[in-house]
Amino acid sequence: GQNIDQPTEMTATEGAIVQINCTYQTSGFNGLFWYQQHAGEAPTFLSYNVLDGLEEKGRFSSFLSRSKGYSYLLLKELQMKDSASYLCAVRRSNSGYALNFGKGTSLLVTP
Amino acid sequence: EAQVTQNPRYLITVTGKKLTVTCSQNMNHEYMSWYRQDPGLGLRQIYYSMNVEVTDKGDVPEGYKVSRKEKRNFPLILESPSPNQTSLYFCASRTGTGGSGNTIYFGEGSWLTVV
DSSP, rough: EEEEESSSSEEEEEEEEEEEEEEEEESSSEEEEEEEEETTOOOOOEEEOOOOOEEEEEEEEEEEEEEEEEEEEOSSSSSSGOOOEEEEEEESGGGGGEEEEEEEEEEEEEO | OOOOEESSSSEETTTTTEEEEEEEEEEESSSEEEEEETTEEEEEEEEEEETTEEEEOOOOTTTTOOOOTTTTBBBBSSSSGGGGGEEEEEEEEEEESSSSSSEEOOOEEEEEEEH
């Protein structure tokens, strides 16, 4: 089976840095994805990690430790438009390389 | 433009009345899947398809059917909808299977209410 945990809600201030953690337990691990989802809209791809370490992409970075079953998404220089839900998803090599999603972290950016 | 198109986007229907939500992608992707999203439960996979005529159950397949007769289309069928199938549904597609960072493309979502 699989279990993906992330905080339900977080609040941060415009211009600040926020780290959203994700822990997982899964069989057939084949990569970890982060998606952003605004209310009522489709998720959009942010990042992908399959090896340990940090992947940086502009204001967003994602880290993975496979031995610890742990990832985080780091958002820098927060903007009001970053208020959204952030979804951690683990891909499994079994079950057709399906993505299993966590329940999402709702981030509120305040002025 | 790369697209996954779902229809209808919004639907209110009655218990037991068969309905189909269509999904079409224009990227020649092999893999397509359906998810439902419910408050507090996140996105859960209903069915997926690795290629034409190849489909398999996801985590919550009960009450749903799918078919994959053409590569571009992957309709979701609710033979006898019930109120617990009220949800936001997403169709998704990607190229290949796994082993790389193949991005999943999501449709815009279909809001379904069963009364």
